[in-house]
Amino acid sequence: MSRNSYGRYKPAKWTYPTPQEWMTPQEHRALKSEFWVMMFLLVVGLLAVFAEPLMDVLEMLVTR
Structure with a gap:
């Protein structure tokens, strides 16, 4: 069996930034x-x- 099947490898969980982390005023x-x-x-x-x-x-329209 592969190494991943034993639960040793867990990819990093990416989370959305909180509103406070988005941008300062x-x-x-x-x-x-x-x-x-x-x-x-x-x-x-x-x-x-x-x-x-x-x-x-505009010149063409005016001089018509």
């Missing part, structure tokens, strides 16, 4: 501010990419 605040910085950079990037084509479309 400081980490949560930092993550929120990081999220908003990334959203701002995303908006600026999208504006930089699509500003000129959008202006062309």
Whole structure:
């Protein structure tokens, strides 16, 4: 018989972290501010990419 059948080997039991272990308030605040910085950079990037084509479309609609 194998060694495992005697009950000597038990894999480590993985448990979910408790809510207190998830994140401290400081980490949560930092993550929120990081999220908003990334959203701002995303908006600026999208504006930089699509500003000129959008202006062309608006100009075409206005001069119709």
